[in-house]
Amino acid sequence: DTAVSQTPKYLVTQMGNDKSIKCEQNLGHDTMYWYKQDSKKFLKIMFSYNNKELIINETVPNRFSPKSPDKAHLNLHINSLELGDSAVYFCASKRGTSGRDEQFFGPGTRLTVL
Amino acid sequence: AQSVTQLGSHVSVSEGALVLLRCNYSSSVPPYLFWYVQYPNQGLQLLLKYTSAATLVKGINGFEAEFKKSETSFHLTKPSAHMSDAAEYFCAVSDDSGGYQKVTFGTGTKLQVIP
Numbered sequence: 001d002t003a004v005s006q007t008p009k010y011l012v013t014q015m016g017n018d019k020s021i022k023c024e025q026n027l028g029h030d031t032m033y034w035y036k037q038d039s040k041k042f043l044k045i046m047f048s049y050n051n052k053e054l055i056i057n058e059t060v061p062n063r064f065s066p067k068s069p070d071k072a073h074l075n076l077h078i079n080s081l082e083l084g085d086s087a088v089y090f091c092a093s094k095r096g097t098s099g100r101d102e103q104f105f106g107p108g109t110r111l112t113v114l
Numbered sequence: 115a116q117s118v119t120q121l122g123s124h125v126s127v128s129e130g131a132l133v134l135l136r137c138n139y140s141s142s143v144p145p146y147l148f149w150y151v152q153y154p155n156q157g158l159q160l161l162l163k164y165t166s167a168a169t170l171v172k173g174i175n176g177f178e179a180e181f182k183k184s185e186t187s188f189h190l191t192k193p194s195a196h197m198s199d200a201a202e203y204f205c206a207v208s209d210d211s212g213g214y215q216k217v218t219f220g221t222g223t224k225l226q227v228i229p
Contacts, residue, residue: 041222042221043219045217100165100208105150107156108156
């Protein structure tokens with residue numbers, strides 16, 4: 001039974017399109033994240049939600065909009081996709097808000113913008 | 115402010131040899147330190163973490179790391195490398211300095227194991 005799941009696993013689309021990535025965790029965690037991993041494996045935090053409230057909003061183009069319908073789900077919608085958006089996007093969750101808690105990562109969504 | 119530096123973006127070892135992956139951190143308050151591993155085409159998974167208890171931390175798959183405050187280091191070691199250890203390894207730092215905490219990840223070290 002997967003702890004943190006993401007759909008789709010692969011996403012290939014044209015520039016200018018709008019797409020969404022969905023994430024679900026069944027761990028009962030309160031905090032969820034979106035990360036972007038580029039081709040050099042650098043991991044950049046994008047957003048974090050705690051109990052459906054946005055708590056971290058890094059410098060990310062406003063074409064990216066997260067939505068948390070409940071604390072088990074965190075979706076990422078991307079408008080007007082650009083070539084530079086091509087990356088692997090990871091969802092993660094954590095039990096609470098303490099820095100001592102580790103994160104549990106999903107398998108990733110590989111986004112390719114043509 | 116916190117940061118983490120991983121020395122060496124690529125490390126190659128022979129199968130059976132010692133694995134040493136280096137991580138230095140910077141934090142103005144007592145840190146929490148993590149090592150995560152990422153196998154090809156997978157998400158990150160926790161190897162081990164330091165949360166101010168024992169300074170020598172044992173993790174999964176025979177890995178361990180030692181927290182050295184004087185050296186601001188948290189190097190990852192394994193006595194004998196196995197082919198299955200080939201992966202990307204990330205060191206990360208966090209703390210409880212107030213508010214909602216984010217984790218700062220290092221740039222990763224790719225471990226290659228040569229048969």
